[in-house]
Amino acid sequence: xxxxxxxxxxxxxxxxxxxxxxxxxxxxxxxxxxxxxxxxxxxxxxxxxxxxxxxxxxxxxxxxxxxxxxxxxxxxxxxxxxxxxxxxxxxxxxxxxxxxxxxxxxxxxxxxxxxxxxxxxxxxxxxxxxxxxxxxxxxxxxxxxxxxxxxxxxxxxxxxxxxxxxxxxxxxxxxxxxxxxxxxxxxxxxxxxxxxxxxxxxx
Numbered sequence: 001x002x003x004x005x006x007x008x009x010x011x012x013x014x015x016x017x018x019x020x021x022x023x024x025x026x027x028x029x030x031x032x033x034x035x036x037x038x039x040x041x042x043x044x045x046x047x048x049x050x051x052x053x054x055x056x057x058x059x060x061x062x063x064x065x066x067x068x069x070x071x072x073x074x075x076x077x078x079x080x081x082x083x084x085x086x087x088x089x090x091x092x093x094x095x096x097x098x099x100x101x102x103x104x105x106x107x108x109x110x111x112x113x114x115x116x117x118x119x120x121x122x123x124x125x126x127x128x129x130x131x132x133x134x135x136x137x138x139x140x141x142x143x144x145x146x147x148x149x150x151x152x153x154x155x156x157x158x159x160x161x162x163x164x165x166x167x168x169x170x171x172x173x174x175x176x177x178x179x180x181x182x183x184x185x186x187x188x189x190x191x192x193x194x195x196x197x198x199x200x201x202x203x
Contacts, residue, residue, distance in 0.1 A: 007049075013039050014049050015063075018056040019105035024171045026112045027057060057109050064106035065126065067096055072130040085134045086157040087184040093161060094177040104173055107165060124158065131157040160184060 017038035021030045036046045050056045079088040096103045131154035164179045
């Protein structure tokens with residue numbers, strides 16, 4: 001039992017060390033020897049936990065998928081109308097990016113992949129889908145009416161988060177949540193019929 005607990009702690013230590021390496025250097029320039037050095041392991045011992053850099057990257061992006069789904073379930077009617085729900089989802093995810101190096105690294109891995117992949121990474125599609133579900137749930141409750149359309153609002157939430165992430169001043173993405181809040185707050189307030197948001201998202 002003690003051996004298993006020690007192995008689990010080492011496994012978690014490796015993930016944190018890999019996350020710090022990926023967040024700083026991205027996938028192509030990440031060096032597993034640097035990961036081993038951060039943990040005090042030999043490279044051979046590191047491979048005992050993860051056989052490749054790809055396996056480490058997949059573990060981190062899987063963690064991000066879980067975090068995103070969990071945050072989406074926490075976005076509830078009490079957060080307000082559609083735009084406020086999307087703002088809440090964006091800000092909660094931004095806070096996790098700041099506080100959780102694994103989420104930070106995973107988003108960098110996803111965005112790095114986006115530059116070379118022929119199709120958008122699944123995570124970005126998932127983020128857009130979840131944002132769309134938040135808006136659609138408001139429509140079902142009668143809080144939205146016929147406007148604004150779901151897709152532009154979902155796109156807006158994705159663009160605000162990704163844009164703030166990509167222009168953050170450092171690899172730790174300090175202040176990211178505040179920047180995301182500020183971007184949302186610069187949008188015009190919703191009119192009674194949602195026209196302000198509709199015009200903003202379709203320009």
